[in-house]
Amino acid sequence: MAAIIYTVIKEFFVEIHGYPVKARILSPINDDKTFTFQVSSHFKNTSGQEANVPASTFTSYANAERHLLGYLEAFQNTLDLGGEVAPGNAF
Template sequence: MAIVIYTVLKEFFVEIHGHAVKARILSPVHDANTFTFQISLFFKSKSAADANEPASTFTSYATAERHLLSYLEDFQNTLDLGGEVAQGSNF
């Protein structure tokens, strides 16, 4: 298994319903055209047994940032409607 080293391009710190959520936009050191994001907590809706964990890569920073902000908004909306918080990435 190859080791991938990432560069953290931007970090966000938000509070959603009293839960501190940390998020990062990352890019592999060897590939400046690939971006992903990582979240410290995930959300579960009332109808889903599993947490909604984002697992996508993007070819532009702007697209990754837009998807991250959309995920955070969905997180807020899900908790507003009675969803739950699940543990996410430890970083």
């Protein structure tokens, strides 16, 4: 598989229930129509066994940012309702 080099467009640092979470919006270099986001910590909800890992690609920066902020809100809501941070996750 060929390597894809990304540029970091924006970085967020937030604290959710005492967990420091770093989040990034990225785009492949030389491609202004593909955006993705990644976070340094993921969460597990009480009904699922696997970490909720974002893996979507977006066609605009605004959509990527909106989905990232929605993901961070879901992260906090899940911890509010008794979920947990999935161990061992990082960029």
